[in-house]
Amino acid sequence: MVNEAVASLPPLQGCLYCHAEGATALAEGRKILGFGGNFPILKCSHCGSIAQLDTDAPASGGWRIRYRHVNRASQYYYVAIRLGKAGWLSAQEALAISTDGYAQRVRVHQTKEGDFLWLHPARLSPPPPFMNADEKVYMTLKAVTCRETPPRTLFWRPDRGPVLDSGKLYVTDQNLYLLGQRRDWSNDLEDICDVEYEDTSWTIFLETPGQLRHYHGANVTDQLDPQLVATVIESLQAKTETSSDFAIP
Numbered sequence: 001m002v003n004e005a006v007a008s009l010p011p012l013q014g015c016l017y018c019h020a021e022g023a024t025a026l027a028e029g030r031k032i033l034g035f036g037g038n039f040p041i042l043k044c045s046h047c048g049s050i051a052q053l054d055t056d057a058p059a060s061g062g063w064r065i066r067y068r069h070v071n072r073a074s075q076y077y078y079v080a081i082r083l084g085k086a087g088w089l090s091a092q093e094a095l096a097i098s099t100d101g102y103a104q105r106v107r108v109h110q111t112k113e114g115d116f117l118w119l120h121p122a123r124l125s126p127p128p129p130f131m132n133a134d135e136k137v138y139m140t141l142k143a144v145t146c147r148e149t150p151p152r153t154l155f156w157r158p159d160r161g162p163v164l165d166s167g168k169l170y171v172t173d174q175n176l177y178l179l180g181q182r183r184d185w186s187n188d189l190e191d192i193c194d195v196e197y198e199d200t201s202w203t204i205f206l207e208t209p210g211q212l213r214h215y216h217g218a219n220v221t222d223q224l225d226p227q228l229v230a231t232v233i234e235s236l237q238a239k240t241e242t243s244s245d246f247a248i249p
């Protein structure tokens with residue numbers, strides 16, 4: 001039985017994972033998906049997430065939650081990593097991740113729709129010598145490695161291949177610039193042939209005459225997560241292609 005105090009807890013008002021309202025319910029905590037324990041099981045009928053909910057945890061802000069099964073669809077990328085793999089989270093931690101996860105999902109959606117204003121694109125003043133004066137910087141990514149791309153086999157990893165350079169990557173509405181330790185590298189957005197991301201890193205593949213290269217960056221605190229990095233680059237590239245389509249009479 002769910003008493004009134006428990007029914008009013010945030011995880012029962014709306015799903016912390018997918019944010020659907022009224023889709024979560026508590027069940028007896030026994031032998032669901034092979035795991036059990038003394039804690040009630042919280043299930044969401046919208047996203048299918050299943051978590052253990054400790055409703056009596058004064059030291060954790062009244063309740064705490066541990067996700068045991070989550071939906072790994074791409075729209076849940078952020079919460080899948082931070083809620084799905086975290087173990088027990090206090091009320092405060094879970095609510096903060098849930099809020100950030102919602103904002104991240106909205107940003108991914110906006111970006112796919114071609115809305116980049118949330119990135120506050122800006123011209124650098126003064127622009128670096130390699131940049132056109134009218135170019136706006138959409139993202140600046142730290143600790144980026146530039147590698148030669150070896151033939152992609154089953155065991156291929158983006159952190160393999162001879163390192164050509166490393167440094168700071170500027171993403172503008174026209175180009176990618178790596179301000180490297182050895183030299184500066186410049187590529188038209190149209191040189192990008194593929195963009196990939198996983199839990200902890202993103203990779204941009206470039207196809208230039210005579211050489212396959214890729215830029216690789218790890219998830220850095222206070223920087224956009226790999227899914228957003230990849231989405232911004234793909235959407236900027238799509239925008240460039242659309243504008244060049246219009247330029248053809």
Ligand SMILES: [Zn+2]
Pocket residue numbers: 015016017018019020023044045046047048049
């Ligand atoms: Zn849900």
